[in-house]
Amino acid sequence: MKIHLVGVGGGHPDQITVQAVAMLHEVDVFLVADKGGDVGDLAEARAEILRRHVLGEPRVIQVADPERDRRPADYGAAVLDWHEARARAYEEVLLGLAPDTTVGFLVWGDPALYDSTIRVVERVRDFGNLDFDFDVTPGISSVSMLAAAHRIVLNRIGGPIVITTGRALLKDVEAGADNIVVMLDGNVTCRELVGTGRWGIHWGANLGTGDEQLVSGPLDECIEEIERARAALKTKHGWVMDTYLLRRLAAGG
Numbered sequence: 259m260k261i262h263l264v265g266v267g268g269g270h271p272d273q274i275t276v277q278a279v280a281m282l283h284e285v286d287v288f289l290v291a292d293k294g295g296d297v298g299d300l301a302e303a304r305a306e307i308l309r310r311h312v313l314g315e316p317r318v319i320q321v322a323d324p325e326r327d328r329r330p331a332d333y334g335a336a337v338l339d340w341h342e343a344r345a346r347a348y349e350e351v352l353l354g355l356a357p358d359t360t361v362g363f364l365v366w367g368d369p370a371l372y373d374s375t376i377r378v379v380e381r382v383r384d385f386g387n388l389d390f391d392f393d394v395t396p397g398i399s400s401v402s403m404l405a406a407a408h409r410i411v412l413n414r415i416g417g418p419i420v421i422t423t424g425r426a427l428l429k430d431v432e433a434g435a436d437n438i439v440v441m442l443d444g445n446v447t448c449r450e451l452v453g454t455g456r457w458g459i460h461w462g463a464n465l466g467t468g469d470e471q472l473v474s475g476p477l478d479e480c481i482e483e484i485e486r487a488r489a490a491l492k493t494k495h496g497w498v499m500d501t502y503l504l505r506r507l508a509a510g511g
Contacts, residue, residue: 259352259390260284260360263375265368265397268466268499269303271310273398279311281395285362289351291344292320299495303467304364321347333425341374345381352388361390366499368399372423372441400501401439403465407472410460412439412503424448427504436506446485448504452478456507459484463491463500477504 262281267273290304308316324343330336352361365375379392401421405412413419420435424443428450431438440448451457457477461484464470471487473480484502491498 259355259357259388261379261390261392262360262362262395263365263369263379263392264362264395265399266304266307266364266366267398268367268400268403268464269300269307270466271303271307273403273466274307274311275395275397278395278397282308282312282362284360285312286317286360287355288316288318288362288364289321289348290318290364291323293323300366300497307364319351321351323347337374341378341381344374344378345385348378349382349385349387352382352390357389365397368397369394370396371399371401371421398466400441400462400465400499404439404460404462404501404503407462407465407470408460408474408503410503413437438504439501440504441501443500443502446481446488448477448502449481449485451504452481458505458507459502460505461500461502463488463498464495465499465501469494476507 262285264278264281266278288308293300308318324340324347326340327336355361363375363379365373367373369375376394382388383390401412414437417437419437419439420430421439421441422430423441424445424447427438427440427443427447431451448457448459458475459477459480460474461480462470462472469491471491473484473487488498488500
């Protein structure tokens, strides 16, 4: 058995690389996580990618995504438990396929950047019940799309950039980070930094889609606009995917 993990960008069918399209054509069966009706737009975006780039009618197997504890006492342990449950669900389906099947996973953004699919597939292999190899095709990440949409360079000249999550943002700021890309921040944690100094923000949501939203400027002045835009997207779609660059401004900047 062969497994391809294919990064497909943010959901727009044109934001997929030539290499990724070639990999899609090698796949016999696509396994996709069924996250329920609240994210129907994402399922349709995935279907459009396949319609646009795969000849014929691709075989797609929906795998119910296990429930995840969003407010655990031990975050790391809860994530590992979720990975384990996902791996078991995928293993059950894979065991029912012929040994010579080529399986594809469509991964939003880039599989190597804040995504669990590689770890989950490695866990399936660790179970020892299936003999397979897998490869990873990179995709266009939301970080790249954010920079392109705002026409900015993420790093300062000769300076570092920290890529983190909302959960870790305040700790990273306390440690001295001042040029930060934040992903997976459903709580808009940057609001905690309003009034603490001059921060600039470049924010983007649903990047690359028809409902892309962009806001940029001083954090103190932009935060309410960002929260309004976020709420509107959540109401319309039932989900929102946003990423932002947070940068401490120089005095007088």
